[in-house]
Amino acid sequence: MNYTEPQLRTINVIRYVTPLREGGSLPAIAEGDDEFLYVLKFRGAGQGVKALIAELIGGEIARLLGLKVPELVFANLDAAFGRSEADEEIQDLLKFSVGLNLALHYLSGAITFDPAVTALDAKLASQIVWLDCLLTNVDRTPRNTNMLMWHKELWLIDHGAALYFHHSWHNWEEQAKRPFMQVKDHVLLHRATMLDEVDTEFKAILTPERIKAIVNLIPDDWLTDESGNGTPDERRNVYTQFLVTRIASSAVFVTEAQNARSLV
Structure with a gap:
């Protein structure tokens, strides 16, 4: 197996599309400034950054082993998103997630x-x-x-x-x-x-x-x-x-x- 040192791209979130109300962490589909859609995992959710760390390590080890995992990227979230959200629960989540989050490439139709x-x-x-x-x-x-x-x-x-x-x-x-x-x-x-x-x-x-x-x-x-x-x-x-x-x-x-x- 050819080995390449792991690297993650960084995107800026430009549009909050819709929440994914599965589980308690309220991930969301969001659009990045590269025009791709991502499943965004928030640092302000449930287990906080520890869930993001586990996601990063687990996903990249799986990828290294040759298993299929959607691309992981770092995702910057601007404070403006929380101010424009009507749902108070989501508004709080966005407010506490300003900064660097983690996202997975959205597999449309999966x-x-x-x-x-x-x-x-x-x-x-x-x-x-x-x-x-x-x-x-x-x-x-x-x-x-x-x-x-x-x-x-x-x-x-x-x-x-x-x-x-x-x-x-x-x-x-x-x-x-x-x-x-x-x-x-x-x-x-x-x-x-x-x-x-x-x-x-x-x-x-x-x-x-x-x-x-x-x-x-x-x-x-x-x-x-x-x-x-x-x-x-x-x-x-x-x-x-x-x-x-x-x-x-x-x-x-x-x-x-x-x-x-x-x-x-």
């Missing part, structure tokens, strides 16, 4: 992946299950698959619920080595029969240098809050070391996934 309609091959299913075990992504269930079918191809979206260790920062070294117990609820677990093969392939791709390059994309102001838990560089280092440790300990989550699949 439909939600339905496992009853589309059967994925075992290799792809195993790749996605392995990825979600690495990221501790709890949000790929039959109730909400967070996958889309677009032009007859499967695309992964919404990794904002991943990396839940960063909501507390406590014992992250220990958490990095834990199995991912929630894999039992994964929508693709029953198809994931090639986890050992995928484990070998993906560990060869996800070198510490490549993980660090992805983590280094996180903007400084997403890594600064009132808690005082480290500088931006120190926090980036924690994300990098968490992922590097988890990859090195992948046998733990692979075994847990295999045991859970045997009970499906």
